[in-house]
Amino acid sequence: MIGKQTKGRGFRKLLDYLESREDAKLIGGNMSGRNARELAREFKLSRQLNSDADRVVYHVSLSAAKGDKLDDEKWTEIGDRYMKEMGFDANQFVIFRHHNTDDDHIHIAASRIRMDTGLVVHDSWDYVRSEKVLRQIEIDYDLVQVQGSREKLNRTPSTGQIRRIITIL
Template sequence: MIAKIGRSGNLYGALAYNQLKVENENGQILFANKMIETANGHYSVAQLAQSFAPYLIANRNTEKHTLHISLNPTPNDKVSDDKFREMAEQYMREMGYSEQPFVVFKHTDIDRSHIHIVSVCVDEEGKKISDKFEKMRSMNICRELEKQHGLIPATDKEHKQNEKIFR
């Protein structure tokens, strides 16, 4: 499994991209952590963004406050929604983001189902969450998730080939 971590200053753009997949029936929201719930379980981009507002207001200095992560198993890995939820929660916990609001979207628009996680990298007090050694930590977590969930391991060669795909 390969993780791609993106950072930007455009929370609305990350949410809109993923919500468009949901609206076009090429995706769904699998899980929401510390998000404001809606009466019917459906969300608009504005409703999703509202959950992140207090975090962004607490720290106006961090320019790239939005975290947009994709977790990408191989096309041969068949991952259930429950397993995707479990993997997303574990990934965010081990990366240090379990106390953050985040929303997990499943995309089904290409030959492999994969998930996108949108969050912010500033905590409730406005402190930026450390991204020290983020790529190495992420790779180690992905290897552990592969073992725990019986996924096909990604090799270094596959990582380099897939990096081109995700640019």
């Protein structure tokens, strides 16, 4: 499973994009809104808890490996678990499923502002944490295990390594 994270300032454009895909389906989350406008209005509640926070929008897309087939219920379960393990256990979030690419995937839009304290979720080392969470989810759900970014880097020779090999030959 591959995860791509971004942080931003505004919810409305992201929600419009997530909803606008022809095959988009709202499958989960902890919010009552059913469309982009309602959800954006609801996200304003957390925004009001911390008006000094800058990048309050957390967007992650999780893509399954080619061989994995997941239904909406499993994707929702995985999305919920991912958010909890990434430290978003008291945050607003919503999960959309898209079928607009070859890869089966979901998008999670979340507020980085915690509803219980008004503080922003700490994002230090979030890319490393995300990979660890995803590797464990792959194991627990018996999914195809994707190579992490570190393993990919360790197996790809650098330009310098290639030059040394060429000069030896």
